[in-house]
Structure formats: C-alpha cells, structure tokens
Amino acid sequence: MTVLTVENLGVSSGDTHLVDHVSFEIGQGERVGLIGESGSGKTLTAAAVMGLLSDELTASGSVLFGNKEILGARERDLARLRGRDMAMVFQEPMTALNPTMQVGKQVAEVMLIHRTQRDRRSARAAAVELLELVRLPEPRRAAKAYPHQLSGGQRQRVMLAMALANNPSLLICDEPTTALDVTVQKQILELIVAGTRGSALLFITHDLAVVASVCDRVLVMYEGRIVEGGLVQDVFTAPRHRYTQQLLTFSELGTA
Amino acid sequence: MVTTETRRRTPTLVVGTILVVLVVLAALVSFIWTPHDALRVDASIRLMGPSGDYLLGTDKFGRDMVSQIMVGARTTLYVGIVAVGVAALIGTPLGILAGMTRWLGEFIMRVNDLVLAFPALLLAIMFGAVFGASTLTAMIAIGIATVPSFARIARSGTLQVMSTEYVLAARAAGRRGLRIAVRHVLPNISGLLIVQGSVSFAIAVLSEAALSFLGFGTRPPTPSWGRMLQESQELLAVQPRLALVPGVAIAIAVLGFNLLGDGLRDRLDPKLAGRR
Numbered sequence: 001m002t003v004l005t006v007e008n009l010g011v012s013s014g015d016t017h018l019v020d021h022v023s024f025e026i027g028q029g030e031r032v033g034l035i036g037e038s039g040s041g042k043t044l045t046a047a048a049v050m051g052l053l054s055d056e057l058t059a060s061g062s063v064l065f066g067n068k069e070i071l072g073a074r075e076r077d078l079a080r081l082r083g084r085d086m087a088m089v090f091q092e093p094m095t096a097l098n099p100t101m102q103v104g105k106q107v108a109e110v111m112l113i114h115r116t117q118r119d120r121r122s123a124r125a126a127a128v129e130l131l132e133l134v135r136l137p138e139p140r141r142a143a144k145a146y147p148h149q150l151s152g153g154q155r156q157r158v159m160l161a162m163a164l165a166n167n168p169s170l171l172i173c174d175e176p177t178t179a180l181d182v183t184v185q186k187q188i189l190e191l192i193v194a195g196t197r198g199s200a201l202l203f204i205t206h207d208l209a210v211v212a213s214v215c216d217r218v219l220v221m222y223e224g225r226i227v228e229g230g231l232v233q234d235v236f237t238a239p240r241h242r243y244t245q246q247l248l249t250f251s252e253l254g255t256a
Numbered sequence: 257m258v259t260t261e262t263r264r265r266t267p268t269l270v271v272g273t274i275l276v277v278l279v280v281l282a283a284l285v286s287f288i289w290t291p292h293d294a295l296r297v298d299a300s301i302r303l304m305g306p307s308g309d310y311l312l313g314t315d316k317f318g319r320d321m322v323s324q325i326m327v328g329a330r331t332t333l334y335v336g337i338v339a340v341g342v343a344a345l346i347g348t349p350l351g352i353l354a355g356m357t358r359w360l361g362e363f364i365m366r367v368n369d370l371v372l373a374f375p376a377l378l379l380a381i382m383f384g385a386v387f388g389a390s391t392l393t394a395m396i397a398i399g400i401a402t403v404p405s406f407a408r409i410a411r412s413g414t415l416q417v418m419s420t421e422y423v424l425a426a427r428a429a430g431r432r433g434l435r436i437a438v439r440h441v442l443p444n445i446s447g448l449l450i451v452q453g454s455v456s457f458a459i460a461v462l463s464e465a466a467l468s469f470l471g472f473g474t475r476p477p478t479p480s481w482g483r484m485l486q487e488s489q490e491l492l493a494v495q496p497r498l499a500l501v502p503g504v505a506i507a508i509a510v511l512g513f514n515l516l517g518d519g520l521r522d523r524l525d526p527k528l529a530g531r532r
Contacts, residue, residue, distance in 0.1 A: 050428055055358070076432065083430030090428075095421040100443035109439070110429045162429060 001028045003170050003200040004049065008061035009071075011044045011053065011224075018057070019044050019224045026170070031193070031201040033211035033232070035247070036221030042204045045221070046172050049202070050088055051078040065170065084114040087163035089192075091175040093155035097147040103158045104128065104143025110165045130161040134191055153184035160188065164195045171195070172202045177210065189214055208251045212236065220244045269519025275512025283329035290327065292320035295477050306497075315487065315498055325505050328479040332461050332509055335395050339460035340453050342399025343406045348449060350403070351410025352437050355418060365411065368404045376401035376463055384472040391464070391474045398463045402456050409452045413445030447520075454517035458510045465506050481506050 004026040011019035019041040026032050034042050047053050049063055051070045063070040065086060070078065082088075090096040098106060107127035108120070117123035124143075131139035134157040147155055156176060163171055173192060177185040192201070193214055203214055211218050211232060218235050220228040220243065227241040239245045297317045306313045313321055350368070354361035376398050383397035384390075417423060417440065426436055467473035468482030476483065481502040488498030 052424065052427060079427075079430045079432045081430070082428055088425070088428040090421055090425055092421055096425040098422045098426070098440050098444070100446075101439065109431070113430050113435070159425070162425075 002026070003028055003030075003066065004202070005064040006045075006049065006062070007064070009045065009048055009063060010060040011041070011048055011057055012060075013057050017224060019048070022061075022221075022224075022226050024219055024226065024229065026200040026202060028169070028200060029198055030217065031196065031203060031215045033215035033218040034202060034204045034221060035206055035208065035211055035218060037206060040221040041224040042221055043174055046088070046174050046202065046204055049170075049172060050082060050086060051075075052082075080114075083110050083162075083168075084116070084166045085168055086170040086172065087166070087168040088172045088174065089156070089159050089163045089176045091178055093152050093159055093179060094147075096159055097155055099147050102144050102146060103150065103155075104131065104145075107131065107143075107158065107161050107165060110162050114166055116166050126165070127161070130165055131158065133164070133195075134158070134161045135187065136161075153180050153188070156180060156184075156188055157191070160191055160195065168199060170200045170202065172204070174204045175206070178205070178207070185210075208236070208247065220247070266519050266522050268515045269523060272512050272515030272517070272519050275508050276516050279329050279509045279512060280333065282326045283333050286323075286326035286330060290320075290323035292323045295319065295479075313497060315484070321498075321501050324479040324484060325481070325501060328481045328484065328502070328505070329509075331391060331474055331478060331480045332464065332506075335391060335398075335464040336457040336460045336513070338392065338395040339399040339402060339463070340456050342396055343402035343456055344449065344453060346400070347403040347406025348410045348442075351407035352414045352441055352445075354407065355411040355414025356433065356437060356441070361411070364407070368407050371401070372404040374401060376459075377466060380463065380467050381470070381472050384467070389472045389475065391478070391480070394464065394467045394473045395460065398460050398467075402459070405456065406449070406452055409448050410445060413448045414441050417441045417444045451517050451521045454513050454520060458513035458517070461506065461509050461513065465502075481509075 002025050006025070007023050009019060009022040010017060022041070022045055024032070034045065036042050044053070044057070048059050049065070049070065051063075051073060053059055059071050061071070065081065068077075068081070070081075097103060104124065104127045107130055108117070108123035111117040111123045111126055112120065117126050128139050128143050131142055136142045136154055136157050142150070142154070142158075147158075150158065156179075160176075171192070176192065177188050180188060189210065192203075201215075203211070205211060215232055217230065218232045219226050220235065220241060222241070222243045228235060228239065228244050235244065236248065239248055297319060298314075315321060315324070350364055354364040354368075379401045380394045380397035383393045387393045423436060423440055426440055431439070464473050464480070465482030465485065468480045469486040471486070474480035474483055484502035485499055485506070488495070488502070492499055
C-alpha cells in the first residue's frame with residue numbers, strides 16, 4: 001500500500017525553481033532515504049510534503065498522502081493530519097523545542113491536540129511512557145525538565161517521542177542526527193528504525209553511511225531534481241549519475 | 257542532567273526592587289496605620305515644620321505630610337496598575353495578532369501608529385473633559401495611549417518567535433494559531449512584556465502626577481502626590497518643603513520602576529529566555 005505519492009512536485013520562489021519535477025512513492029513499511037548536498041531541495045521537498053512551505057514559496061504538482069491532496073489543502077485540514085498521521089523530526093534539537101515548556105508537557109500536548117488521549121493525566125502518563133521508549137534516562141524526572149536542562153541527544157529523543165506519539169503512518173526525519181555525536185547518532189537511528197516499523201519513513205541526510213544502515217531505497221537529489229533512485233545496494237554499487245559517483249568517491253563507503 | 261543557572265544580580269535590579277518595595281510598603285501600611293489621619297484638616301497646626309510628632313511637617317491645611325504621602329502611594333500604585341493593565345491587556349493580544357498575520361497585522365500596526373501620534377497627556381485631558389476628571393478616567397486614557405508601545409514590543413517579539421524552529425515543529429505537530437499564540441509565543445515574549453510593563457508603570461506614575469497637578473487627575477480630598485505638588489505651588493517660595501516632599505516621593509517611585517525595568521531587561525535578556 002502506498003502511503004505517500006509525490007508527482008511532478010515543483011517549488012518555486014518567484015521565477016526561480018528550487019525544486020522541479022520531483023516524483024516518488026513511499027509504501028507502507030518502506031524506508032526511503034533522500035540524499036543530496038546542501039541547497040539541493042531536500043528540506044523544501046519535506047516541507048512541501050508536510051504542507052509547511054512558507055508563504056513566499058509556491059508549490060505545483062501533487063502530493064498525495066493516502067488519498068488526500070496536501071498541496072492547496074486548507075490549513076485546518078493539514079493541522080489535523082500533522083502530528084497524527086504524518087510527523088517530522090528536525091535537524092537541530094537545540095532549537096526545535098519550546099524553551100519555556102516542560103518537555104513532558106510538549107510530548108503530552110501532541111496527544112491532547114489530536115485527542116488520542118482522553119485527558120491531561122493520561123496524556124501525561126503516555127508521555128512518560130514515550131520518553132521511556134526513546135530511552136531517556138529517568139523519564140519521570142526528565143518529563144519535568146525544561147529543554148535547556150537536557151543535552152542535544154536527549155532533546156532529539158524528546159523530539160522523536162513527540163513525533164512518534166500518535167503512531168504516524170509517515171515519519172519525515174530531516175537530518176535528525178547531523179547535530180549529534182557518533183555514538184548518540186547510532187542509538188537515535190535504531191530508535192527511528194524501531195519506531196517506523198510498519199509505517200513509512202522519509203529520511204533526509206547527506207550521510208551515505210546512515211542511508212546504508214537505515215534505508216531500503218534511496219533517492220539522490222541534485223539542483224532541485226531527483227537524478228537517481230533505486231534500492232540502496234544498487235545505487236551505491238552502480239551509481240549512474242555523475243553526482244552520485246562523486247558523492248560515493250568522497251565518502252568512506254566508496255573506498256570500502 | 258545539566259542545569260545551567262545564570263543568576264546575575266545587577267545593582268540596578270537591587271536598587272530598583274528596594275525603591276519599589278518601599279512604595280508598596282508605604283501603600284500597604286497606610287491601610288492599617290498612618291501617623292495621623294491623612295485627611296484631618298486643622299488650621300491650628302498649619303504649615304508646621306518637621307517635628308517629632310509630624311516628621312515631615314504639615315501642609316497649608318494642617319494635614320500631616322507623612323500620612324498623606326503614605327495614602328498617596330496607594331493612588332500612585334493604583335494608577336500604575338490600571339494604566340499598565342489596560343495597555344497590556346489590549347496591546348499584547350493585538351501585537352501577537354499583528355505578528356502572526358500578514359494584512360491584518362499591517363492594518364493593526366498602522367492604526368497603532370495613529371494612536372501613537374496622540375500625546376498621552378492630551379488624550380487624558382480629552383477623556384477628563386468628556387467623561388469627567390477622575391483618577392480612573394485619566395489612567396484609562398494613559399493606558400490607551402500606552403497600548404501602541406505594548407503592541408509594538410509584542411509584535412516584534414512574536415515575529416522573532418514565529419521564525420524559530422520550535423514554532424515550525426509545533427506546526428508540524430498539528431498545533432494551530434491560537435494554541436501556538438498561547439503556549440509558544442506568549443511565554444517566550446513574557447520577559448519583554450514585563451520589562452515594558454515596569455517602564456510604562458513609571459511613565460504612568462509621572463503622568464498621574466502631571467494630570468493631578470493640572471487638575472485633571474485625582475480629585476480632592478483623596479491624597480495624591482501630584483496634587484500635593486500642585487497645592488504647594490503658591491507657597492513654593494516660603495515653604496519649599498511642601499513641594500520637595502511629594503517631589504522626592506515621585507522621583508523615588510519613577511526611579512524605582514525604571515531601575516526595576518532596566519534590571520529585569522538584563523535578567524530576562526531574550527538571548528537567555530528560558531534559562532530560569
């Protein structure tokens with residue numbers, strides 16, 4: 001079953017095309033990597049899928065989530081989907097949490113907004129369980145902490161707990177481990193893989209090793225277009241596009 | 257778990273707090289006790305210099321100055337609370353709304369500029385002429401005249417917060433307008449608003465004194481520092497003490513709130529927002 005169908009997606013700012021002719025599908029249980037250099041349009045593609053493009057940008061084409069069209073949908077309908085059916089983890093855990101709110105409350109809020117927990121108390125309890133699920137040490141105490149009292153890795157766990165709170169059918173991760181050190185990276189990746197079993201994952205990164213360990217399929221983006229796509233092992237062993245070849249040459253995978 | 261506690265006790269904050277506490281204490285104590293009845297007129301003791309019984313002497317009607325200053329502190333605080341309350345309650349939501357919407361926001365800010373063009377005192381005199389001079393009308397007028405500064409501060413803070421990643425993350429989690437405004441924007445701009453509040457408080461106290469001096473503020477016999485100053489006018493040459501006492505009181509209150517505002521600004525620096 002297809003969870004997400006992106007067809008001929010274009011994002012432009014005025015006359016400049018930032019993303020062009022992007023098409024791909026993600027099926028249930030599939031983990032797809034989206035790689036490419038900075039500024040190649042990866043994050044914009046993700047934002048378009050979530051319906052979070054800023055007002056100055058215009059999108060064209062089609063983004064079907066299940067059978068709902070995302071592009072041009074009303075904000076209130078989108079808000080109903082976001083956080084419940086589709087969720088996102090951002091790159092920078094230091095800035096993606098509200099500094100004035102206890103993290104447990106922030107996790108609980110996601111469930112209260114979408115009424116997946118009846119009341120404040122049960123949402124609170126569910127939040128602690130989620131924090132335990134993402135292996136935050138002392139989840140009960142951590143739930144009462146403010147973001148600045150947690151380390152980067154701990155905050156990213158909180159972000160992940162928020163994203164997974166309502167069992168979304170699509171999880172988008174936008175370079176979730178770039179800002180973390182290597183050992184924490186590995187743990188977060190394991191949690192992401194475990195959390196998206198049975199649902200779909202779109203994983204944005206420019207770390208080829210991460211793609212190789214997490215994803216089934218990979219899409220390579222270059223200057224706003226998808227230049228290559230396929231199973232991870234195929235693309236990485238026999239890259240066709242010049243950019244992919246370069247990427248592999250310069251990464252550790254190419255030499256291995 | 258790392259806890260970074262950055263507490264900086266600046267002298268401005270300390271001095272400001274002390275001065276403000278002094279004014280608040282004077283007002284609170286006046287409800288229970290004053291050395292003499294602040295309103296009792298006694299011609300036999302008029303214009304007495306400072307003595308053991310009347311620490312700051314008496315005015316031209318023979319009323320005790322200390323008692324009047326204490327009761328007058330109530331008016332001063334009442335004035336500040338009403339004016340800042342009106343300004344904050346109207347200005348903050350307008351500013352947040354202006355920061356979160358595009359065309360509506362532009363419209364709000366232009367109306368804001370319009371109100372800003374009216375001098376606060378003129379507005380208060382106008383209100384006094386239309387609705388009758390009283391402390392309350394004067395202060396509502398001062399409050400309305402202060403709305404634009406609150407709206408501007410709130411808007412600029414909102415714009416800053418709206419561009420942060422946690423608001424994007426909140427939207428990605430399905431939160432919508434009002435919820436973002438209440439749970440994310442308001443707590444994160446509260447520092448700015450508190451600072452603006454204490455500065456506006458000082459301005460309101462000064463305005464009340466000026467309006468009472470002009471006869472548009474507090475009506476007699478309610479003691480007010482501004483009116484004490486006005487009543488001392490004719491005797492300025494012979495009894496400068498009568499002007500000096502309320503003058504110093506006003507200076508202490510205004511200085512106190514200003515310093516408190518400055519100190520809080522250092523403490524609640526937006527860059528350190530969230531570090532409690």
